[in-house]
Amino acid sequence: MAKLRMKKIELIAMLTDSKKIIELLQRRGVVEISKNDDEELENTNVTAVVGEFDKFRSTAVQALEIIDSYFPEKVGLADMFSGKTEVEKHEFGREAMQMEKVMSAANEIIKNQRIITESNASISQLEIKCDMLERWTPLDVPLNFKGTASTSAYIGTLPYQITSEELEEQLPDNCSVEVVSGSKEQTNLFILCSKDTYEEAGDKLRKLAFATVSEPESKTPNDLIASYKEEAEKLEKKIEDAKSFIEKLSENRKQLRFVIDYLQMRKEKYDALSGLGFTESTFVLTGYIPEKYAESLKKEIEAKYTAAITFTDPTDEDDVPVLLENSKFSAPVEGITKMYAMPGKGDVDPTPVMSFFYYLFFGMMLSDAGYGILMIIGTTIALKKFKLETSMKKTLTMFRNCGISTVFWGALFGSWFGDIAQVVARNFFDKEIGSLALWFEPLTDPVKLLLVSFGLGILHLFLGVAVAFKMTWDSGKKLDAIFDALPIYLIVLGVAPLGAGMFISVPEVLKTTGIYMLLAGVIILVLTAGRTSKSIFGKFFGGLYALYNTATGYFGDILSYSRLLALGLATGSIASVINLIGTMPENKVFKLILLIIVFVVGHIANLAINLLGAYVHTDRLQFVELFSKFYTGGGREFAPLTVNTKYIKFKEENSND
Amino acid sequence: MTNGLVLAIIGAALAALLAGIGSAKGVSLVGEAASGVVSVDPSKFSKVLVLELLPGTQGLYGLIAAMFILLRTGVLGGGAAELTVQQGLGFLAASLPIAVVGLISGIMQGRTAAAGVSITAKKPDHNGKAIIMAAMVETYAILALLISVLMILNIAV
Numbered sequence: 045m046a047k048l049r050m051k052k053i054e055l056i057a058m059l060t061d062s063k064k065i066i067e068l069l070q071r072r073g074v075v076e077i078s079k080n081d082d083e084e085l086e087n088t089n090v091t092a093v094v095g096e097f098d099k100f101r102s103t104a105v106q107a108l109e110i111i112d113s114y115f116p117e118k119v120g121l122a123d124m125f126s127g128k129t130e131v132e133k134h135e136f137g138r139e140a141m142q143m144e145k146v147m148s149a150a151n152e153i154i155k156n157q158r159i160i161t162e163s164n165a166s167i168s169q170l171e172i173k174c175d176m177l178e179r180w181t182p183l184d185v186p187l188n189f190k191g192t193a194s195t196s197a198y199i200g201t202l203p204y205q206i207t208s209e210e211l212e213e214q215l216p217d218n219c220s221v222e223v224v225s226g227s228k229e230q231t232n233l234f235i236l237c238s239k240d241t242y243e244e245a246g247d248k249l250r251k252l253a254f255a256t257v258s259e260p261e262s263k264t265p266n267d268l269i270a271s272y273k274e275e276a277e278k279l280e281k282k283i284e285d286a287k288s289f290i291e292k293l294s295e296n297r298k299q300l301r302f303v304i305d306y307l308q309m310r311k312e313k314y315d316a317l318s319g320l321g322f323t324e325s326t327f328v329l330t331g332y333i334p335e336k337y338a339e340s341l342k343k344e345i346e347a348k349y350t351a352a353i354t355f356t357d358p359t360d361e362d363d364v365p366v367l368l369e370n371s372k373f374s375a376p377v378e379g380i381t382k383m384y385a386m387p388g389k390g391d392v393d394p395t396p397v398m399s400f401f402y403y404l405f406f407g408m409m410l411s412d413a414g415y416g417i418l419m420i421i422g423t424t425i426a427l428k429k430f431k432l433e434t435s436m437k438k439t440l441t442m443f444r445n446c447g448i449s450t451v452f453w454g455a456l457f458g459s460w461f462g463d464i465a466q467v468v469a470r471n472f473f474d475k476e477i478g479s480l481a482l483w484f485e486p487l488t489d490p491v492k493l494l495l496v497s498f499g500l501g502i503l504h505l506f507l508g509v510a511v512a513f514k515m516t517w518d519s520g521k522k523l524d525a526i527f528d529a530l531p532i533y534l535i536v537l538g539v540a541p542l543g544a545g546m547f548i549s550v551p552e553v554l555k556t557t558g559i560y561m562l563l564a565g566v567i568i569l570v571l572t573a574g575r576t577s578k579s580i581f582g583k584f585f586g587g588l589y590a591l592y593n594t595a596t597g598y599f600g601d602i603l604s605y606s607r608l609l610a611l612g613l614a615t616g617s618i619a620s621v622i623n624l625i626g627t628m629p630e631n632k633v634f635k636l637i638l639l640i641i642v643f644v645v646g647h648i649a650n651l652a653i654n655l656l657g658a659y660v661h662t663d664r665l666q667f668v669e670l671f672s673k674f675y676t677g678g679g680r681e682f683a684p685l686t687v688n689t690k691y692i693k694f695k696e697e698n699s700n701d
Numbered sequence: 702m703t704n705g706l707v708l709a710i711i712g713a714a715l716a717a718l719l720a721g722i723g724s725a726k727g728v729s730l731v732g733e734a735a736s737g738v739v740s741v742d743p744s745k746f747s748k749v750l751v752l753e754l755l756p757g758t759q760g761l762y763g764l765i766a767a768m769f770i771l772l773r774t775g776v777l778g779g780g781a782a783e784l785t786v787q788q789g790l791g792f793l794a795a796s797l798p799i800a801v802v803g804l805i806s807g808i809m810q811g812r813t814a815a816a817g818v819s820i821t822a823k824k825p826d827h828n829g830k831a832i833i834m835a836a837m838v839e840t841y842a843i844l845a846l847l848i849s850v851l852m853i854l855n856i857a858v
Contacts, residue, residue: 383829490854494847604840610847614758617765624777653761656754660836661843667833 046393048367049335050682052358054328057351062327065349066316066685070309073686074341076365077319077331085321085328090314097314100147101307104300107150110157111294114287143306146299153293156286163279163286170276177272179225179232180257180265187259196242198235198249200256206231215248216241305689316685332358332682334367364389367682374399376442379435384667385677390515394675397511398666401504402442405665407449408497409611409658411486412619414461415651416450419443446658456483457612461647462619471627471635486612491547493609498543501605502536504665505598508673509533515674527572534565536598566591601669607661615654622646706774706781708789712796713770716849719800720763720842723807727756730811734818741822748821748828752814755835759807762846766799769853782858795852802845810838 053075057065069075080087180187183199191197202211205228208221215221218238225232233254237245261268321328333341333355342353358364366386368378374396381387381395410416423444427437454460458481469475479485486493509529516525538561541554574586625646626639671677735749770792771777774784784792817831 487854490851494851603844606847607840607843610843610850613850614761614765614846617768618761621764621768653754653758656751657758660755660832661839663829664833664836664840668837 046368046370046396047387047391048369048682050332050358050364050367051335051338051355052330052362053333053338053353053355054330055345055351055353056326056328057345057349059322059325059327061349061351062317062320063313065329065345065351066313068345068348069341070313070316070685070687072337072341072344073684074337075329075331075333076682076684077316077329079319080321080328080330082321082328085323088317088320088322090318094311094314094318097307097311101304101311103147103154104150104304104307107153108297108300108304110153110290111297111300115291115294117297142299143303146296146303149293149296150300150303153290156289156293159286160283163283167276167279170272170279174269174272177265177269181225181269183224183234184264184266185234186262186264187257188262191236191239195236195238198233198237198245198254198256200233200249200254202231202233202252202254203229204231205229208233211235211252214252216244219245301691305692308689309687312685312688332365334369334682360389363680365682366679368393368395370395370399373445376438376445377402379439379442380663380666382681383663384671384675386679386681388676388678391675391677391679392511392515394511394666394671397507398670401500401507401670402662402666403445403449404500405504405608406446406658406662407451407453408500408608409661410446410450410615410654411453411457411612412459412461412615413451413454414459414464414647415615415654416447416452416454418651419447419450419655423447453612455480457481457616458485459616459619461643462616462623464619464623464643467623467627468639471639472632486609486616490609490613493612494606495544495547497605497608498602499540500608501602501665501669502540504605504670505536505601505673506533508670512674527568527575531565531569531572532594532598534561534568535594536602538562538565569594604669605665607665611654611657611661614657615650618650618654619647622650702781703783703785703789705784705786705789706776708786709770709774709784709792710776712789712793713767713776715793715800716763716766716770716796716803717760718763720766720803720807721760723804724757724760724763725807727759727807727809727811727814728753730808731756731814731818734815738818738822745821745825748825749818751828752817752821752831752835755814755832755839756807756811758839759803759810759842762799762842763803766796766846766849766853769850770796773853773856773858784858788856788858791856792853795849795856797849798845798852799842799849802842806838806842806845810835810842813838 055065069077180199185197187199189197189199205226206223208223211221211233212219215235216237218241220236222234222236223231224234235245235249259268263271319329319331321330335355338355342355345351345353368381368386369375370378370393377399378395380398380402381393384394387393407416423440426432427440427444432440458479460480465480466477469477484492509532513525513529516522516528538558541550541558542562544550545555569591570584570587572587573590574583577583577586622642623639626642627635629635629638731749731753735753738749739746768777774792775781814831814835817835820831821828
């Protein structure tokens with residue numbers, strides 16, 4: 045279990061079979077291909093082909109996005125979780141034939157989208173022009189009107205409010221001013237002057253900050269607006285046409301998705317080809333494969349093709365990828381390990397180490413049987429109903445297991461949606477039914493639960509130390525293993541009865557034994573912890589330093605487990621408050637109605653916030669308290685050549701699933 | 702109503718008040734950062750929402766401590782106790798850890814989570830690490846709540 049043993053694979057086969065073999069490997073998804081670094085072999089250059097695939101693929105993606113934005117597919121809740129469409133292999137070949145047709149549809153869609161964008165831009169420009177012209181509509185001459193034989197005209201604006209009389213006073217004689225329209229910010233003016241005063245009036249106007257309107261068209265403003273509106277309508281029509289065309293093409297949605305996946309696969313296949321080494325008529329593939337798949341793959345390939353496959357054990361220098369495999373019980377928690385880091389070269393897989401405590405702590409922090417049942421029902425339905433991706437399936441299974449643990453702790457503490465049974469009995473049937481707890485209610489004796497939390501925490505930490513012990517022991521440093529682990533066990537076990545004695549009565553025998561164990565632990569630690577140091581001085585202070593570190597470190601670690609109690613109390617007390625609020629009114633009918641509403645809304649909110657809390661703090665207890673004892677991480681996840689599709693899935697079994 | 706009871710109620714008010722302020726401030730800090738991310742990529746909404754919710758728990762802890770004081774003193778559930786001034790001061794003191802730590806850790810956790818939003822923006826796969834870092838801050842609010850509740854439950858009435 046845990047980390048799968050990896051083998052190095054070396055495959056030599058005929059060049060003519062190369063694509064077929066790569067396709068087979070891609071469908072099996074069990075081999076990670078390394079780049080060929082043998083200089084005597086030639087590499088192929090696939091950049092051009094891959095670039096081509098990328099280009100086509102991004103066209104298809106773009107087209108699909110356009111369809112989705114104009115005509116979104118109606119999706120139900122069930123579809124959201126339903127995963128990929130399954131297709132048969134031969135169907136895949138048939139569909140791939142239609143690629144040209146689909147790609148031309150995609151190009152057509154993008155072209156129409158461009159028409160829509162351009163038309164929209166033109167329409168808004170026309171609208172701006174119309175807005176500008178609105179101010180000039182009372183004028184029945186074109187805006188570029190220069191005057192008649194004996195008169196000259198100025199058409200333009202002044203950036204302030206002014207009446208025609210005021211302006212006429214400032215201008216030379218023989219000028220008539222007409223205010224076309226105006227506002228506080230500007231006045232639009234039509235000024236007519238006789239030819240002889242034209243220049244003078246112009247100078248004067250410039251000083252007043254007069255701006256002439258520029259308009260090339262010799263049409264009156266009203267005519268211009270009408271023609272612009274007509275133009276805009278034509279564009280609107282064009283947009284409608286383009287949209288309906290896109291709608292017609294949107295029936296290609298399924299095929300587009302298909303093409304996207306198809307191109308993705310082709311691209312990855314060619315990427316894989318670039319990692320191979322070639323001679324004139326053969327090719328060499330090197331990579332990693334989990335040992336358990338090695339033999340069956342070898343048989344399959346050697347039966348179909350002329351090929352020689354050899355497996356070797358990776359050496360220490362090799363950068364071996366990591367693939368986790370765990371029992372049904374532990375596998376769901378793999379996601380948590382991955383979130384921290386994949387196990388590095390010297391690490392064991394921490395998943396099986398933490399899985400039991402993960403479920404246990406999660407349940408203890410949520411600790412309401414009602415909420416646990418909701419979790420079990422929700423996740424079970426999701427797992428049964430929807431075709432899910434592997435990682436999603438694992439996550440949901442993890443939450444289902446956590447739900448079971450939550451029911452367990454909730455029943456022990458007698459919390460079913462808080463104290464809803466007691467509240468209903470008291471308020472509607474005038475009965476006191478007392479506690480439902482199979483063990484005890486945390487609120488009646490929080491100190492007891494605090495000690496239980498510390499106890500579980502100590503077990504959790506000891507498990508981490510034990511794993512570290514085993515790792516050091518297996519690596520041959522048996523004495524080191526003992527000197528690292530033993531003093532910690534002695535010190536923590538020795539202090540435990542003394543600490544517990546502050547809250548509850550502990551038999552004197554235990555306390556005395558505790559003191560001796562503590563002393564023994566301290567002595568061993570001080571004497572041995574500085575062993576790597578060369579001088580006597582260094583050994584002694586190294587020992588003291590280790591004592592200080594152990595004392596503060598483990599003290600803090602153990603106290604950290606008090607969150608098991610605190611978060612449990614938080615869930616329970618908020619749940620009780622919700623039930624209390626629901627039963628505020630005196631009238632029984634009102635009380636019932638309010639209770640139902642508050643119950644549903646309140647408990648959903650409480651479940652949501654406490655689920656988040658339990659999840660986050662369970663993770664923290666694993667990452668900070670447990671992992672620090674033995675785990676470094678830093679491995680690389682096994683990334684096999686596989687069918688990496690978004691929308692479709694082959695019916696054929698993928699042995700890596 | 703005795704002076705002692707008034708002091709106890711002040712304690713309950715402080716717990717809800719200060720921890721609530723801390724959470725409100727913390728959540729708003731993350732919300733501001735999260736909105737920036739969502740404006741670019743709306744699909745990250747659910748991820749940043751989790752981060753935004755993290756500093757919200759301090760307010761709940763304050764509420765829990767306040768509720769415990771009100772239940773213990775009988776303000777809720779009928780029959781308010783005749784508390785002496787000493788007992789009242791006891792409840793007031795018991796409310797202080799979660800009130801003060803709730804206020805400060807709420808804001809500080811908000812800042813950590815807001816910084817974590819940039820992890821979610823740039824490396825969405827490592828979102829979990831941002832959550833854990835923000836959760837570190839919450840430890841101290843949990844410890845404070847624990848001490849407050851233990852004190853409240855053990856003051857003799």
